[in-house]
Amino acid sequence: MAAPGRRRVQHSAGLDGAARAAGVWVLASQLAVKQGRTTAAGAYAGLAGVAARRSGEALVLAAAARAAATPLRHTGRADEALQLLHQARAQVTAVSRPTAAELEAVGMAELTAAYTRGLRQIQYRSNLINGCLTETGLTLTTSRRQRQ
Template sequence: MERRTVLGAGLGAAVVWASATTPALADWRSRRLEDQDLAAARALFTAGEYDRLHQALPVLLTRARDSEATGPVGASHAVAVWALASQLAVKNGALETAAAFAAQAGEAARRSGRPVMLAAAARAAATPLRRTGRAGHALRLLEEAYDQLGAAVRPSAGALNASGMVALTAAYTAAQAHMPYAAEEFAAWAEESAERLARASSRSPAGGELSAAQCALYRVGIHRELGDVDKALAYAAHLDPDALPTAERRARAATDTARAWLAAGNVPAAFEQLQRVERAAPQEARRPSVRALTAQVAAGRPDLPGVTAFARRTAAPLSA
C-alpha cells in the first residue's frame, strides 16, 4: 500500500512505498548508512527483487539523509541510495518520484565533490527527464558529468566505468531525441571505455557495470529508437544474455528485444522475449511498461499459446 511522506527539502510529495523493513539491512535500528546496507540494497535491485527493496527503502532513505550531513564520504554513500531509489521509482512508472529522488542524489553528489558521484546522479536524473520530454536537459547533465570524468589524464577504473555508463545513457537519450550523430558518438565513446577496461581486467572496479555486453544491450534500444529495427535486432541476435551480470540486465535485454520485434511486426517473437523477461526476473514482467508490451502482444495475437495466462499472471502491479 502506498503512503506519502516528506523526506526533506526538494523531495516534495515523493512517494515512499511500504513502511516495513527487511532483514537485508545489517541493523535496522542503526541510524548509520553502512557499506553492507548499500551492497544489500543493490543486490535486491539487480536480482529484480523490487518488492523487498521497497520494504527497505524508508529506512535506507532516512539513513541516507543523516549520512549526507556527515561530510563528503557520507554524501557519497547517500548518492548511491538516492540514485537507487530513483531507479526503483522508474521501475514502478512513478516518474515524478524518480525525479525528486534524482534531484536529492544530485545535491548529495555536489556535497561529495566526486565526479563519479555526479555521474551517478546525472544518470538517475536522465531517465525521468527524457520520459517527460526534457531530453535536452538530460543530455546537458550527462555531457557535463562525462566531461568532468574525462578531465583526468589517467582515469581510474571506477572513472572509466562511470564515464562509459554515462556515455551509454547519453547515447540512449540522444536516440530518443532523434539525434543519430550524438547517439552514435556517445555509444562509440562507451565502447572505447569498455575496451580499455577489458584490456586491464585487473583494474575492473567492484560492482562495475560497463562491458561489451552492456554496450550491445544499449545498442538494441538505441537503434530501435532511431528507427533502424534491423540493426537493433542484429545486435540482439549477437548478444549473449549470460554475458550480462545480473537478472535485471538480462530482463532489460529481453524487454528491449521484445520492443524491437514488435516494431518489426513479429508478435510471436516479441512474446518469446517477454517470457524470457519473466524467467530472468519475474517482477520485471509486472512493471507498468512491460505490462503494456504484454497487452500489445495479447491484443495483436490473442491466439498465441500461453499469452492469456501470461497476461493474467503478470497483471498484478509491483508493490501492490
C-alpha cells in the same frame, strides 16, 4: 574549539556521508522508475544530484546524472538529460589518467546519452520505427485522440 585535525576528519566524514546519501537517492530514483513513478524518480534524482555535488566526487556525480537522465527523458526533457550526462563525462575525464572506475562511469554515461539521443530521434521521426513494426504485425498507436 576542535583541533584542526579533528575538523578535517569531520569534514571528510561529511563528504563520505554525502557520497553515501547520493548513492541511496540514486537507488531510490531507479526503484521509482521501475515502479512507474516518474515524478518521484525525478525528485529522488534531484536529491542525489545535491548530495553528489556536496561530496565533490566525480564518480558520484556521474551516477546521479545517469539517475536523473531517465525521469528527464520520460518527461520529454531529453536535452536536459544529455546536458547533465555531458557535464558528468567532462568532470570525470578532467583527470589526466582516469582509473578503471572512472572509465567505466564515462562509458555508462556515454551509453545513457546514446540511448537518449536515439530515443529523441525516434520521437521526432516515427517513420524510423514504422518499417520495423510492419514486419511484426504491430501498429503504432498514439495516446492522443485523433480528429474524426
